[in-house]
C-alpha cells in the first residue's frame with residue numbers, strides 16, 4: 001500500500017517539479033513515510049501550480065484601483081432621519097434570531113504566531129476577573145442570546161488541521177461552556193504549503209511538508225467542503241454571523257446589524273470602526289471603481305490615508321474589524337462547482353525553519369518562505385448590496401493579537417473592564433476610578449448575564465453599590 005502510494009507520488013511530483021519532497025524517503029521508517037504521504041495528500045498540486053508562477057517566483061504588484069472613494073456607511077448612532085429604520089432593523093434582526101435563521105461562525109484556524117500562546121487562541125484566558133477564555137465568552141454570549149430571544153444560535157467553529165483535535169478536547173473538557181454539544185460544530189480549514197522562493201514546496205522536516213492554514217478567506221470553501229453549509233440549509237439558517245476568535249468584545253449576534261443586512265438585501269455586510277489614526281494597521285473600506293472593497297493598510301497610499309474632508313475628518317476613516325454577516329445563499333454561490341469568483345491570493349514572506357536540500361535544518365534570520373492566503377474581506381466586492389455599519393470601537397473591538405503592547409491581552413482586559421464600568425454607570429452605579437481613570441475594582445459582566453447596556457438595564461433590579469478594591473462579577 002505504502003509502496004503504491006510512494007510510486008504514484010514519484011510520478012506526480014516529477015510532473016509538478018516537486019520531487020525533492022521525497023528526497024529523504026530511504027532514510028524514513030514506516031511511520032514517517034506514512035506521515036509524509038499523508039502530508040502530500042493535503043496538497044492540491046493543480047491549485048498550487050499556477051500560483052507558484054504568479055505569486056512565488058514573481059512578486060505580485062498591487063494595482064491601486066483607478067477610482068478610490070470613501071464608501072457610504074451606516075452610522076453607529078442613527079440621526080433622526082434614520083431612527084425609525086434602525087428600530088425596524090433591530091426588530092427584523094431579533095425576529096430572524098428567534099426564528100433560528102442566524103448562526104454564529106467563528107474562524108479559529110489561525111496560528112497566533114504574534115501572541116505566541118501554546119494552544120488554540122480561543123483557549124486563551126482573557127476576562128479580567130474570572131479569567132474566562134475567549135471561547136467561554138462567546139459561548140456565554142450565545143447563552144445570553146437564548147435568554148433574550150428564546151433561541152440559541154447554532155455555533156460553527158472553523159479550526160485548522162493543527163488545532164482541530166485539541167480545540168474539540170477543550171470544549172469537551174469544559175462541558176461545551178454550558179452549550180449543548182450537538183449545537184457546536186467544528187470543522188478544519190484547508191491548508192497551503194509554504195514555498196521556497198524558487199517555487200519548491202518547503203520541508204519542515206525530512207518527513208513533513210511545511211503546511212499552514214490557507215487564510216480566513218478559506219473559511220468559505222471550508223464551510224462548503226465540510227458540509228457545514230448543507231447543515232445550515234437543512235436547519236433553515238439563512239445568515240452567518242462571522243467573527244474572528246481574537247476579539248473578546250465582539251457582538252457575536254447583533255440584531256441591528258443582522259436586521260440592516262436583511263432589510264437592505266445585502267449578501268455580505270461588514271462592521272467598521274473609526275480609525276485610531278491615519279495609518280492604523282486595519283483594512284480600509286473604500287469604493288474601488290464603484291465596488292465596496294477593503295484595501296489593506298499597507299496598500300493604501302499614505303497620501304490618501306492622510307486626506308481630510310472639509311470639516312477636518314479623515315476621508316478614508318472606516319477601518320475593518322473583520323465582523324461580517326453573510327447570506328448562506330451567497331456562500332453557496334461563491335463555492336458552487338464552477339463558480340466564477342475566486343478570492344484573490346495574498347503573498348506573505350515569512351521566516352520558517354526548514355530542511356534544506358542537503359537535509360540540514362536551517363533557521364533563518366530573514367524571511368525565507370512564501371505563504372499564500374486568501375482573505376474573507378475579498379468576498380465583499382462580488383456581493384450584492386454590501387453594507388458597512390459603523391460601531392463604537394470601545395464597545396466592540398479590542399483584538400488579542402500581540403504578546404504585549406497594542407492589541408494585546410493587557411489592552412483587551414482593560415477594554416473589557418472599561419466597558420463593564422460604562423455599562424454600570426449608565427445604569428446609575430457609581431464606579432470608583434483611580435487616578436488613571438480606570439475602575440478601582442475588579443469588575444466583570446458575563447455576556448450570559450447581560451449582552452449590552454439595554455440588557456443590563458433590564459437585568460439589574462437595583463444598581464449595586466461598588467467599593468474600591470471590592471470585586472463585582474455579574475454572572
Ligand code: UTP
Nearest residue numbers: 107108109110111112113114213215216244245
Ligand atoms: P490573524 O490574521 O490575526 O492571524 O487572524 P493569526 O494566525 O491568528 O495570528 P498571527 O498572524 O499568526 O499572529 C485573524 C483571525 O482569522 C483566523 C484567526 O484564527 C483569527 O481569528 N484565521 C486566520 C483563520 O481562521 N485561518 C487562517 O488561515 C488565518
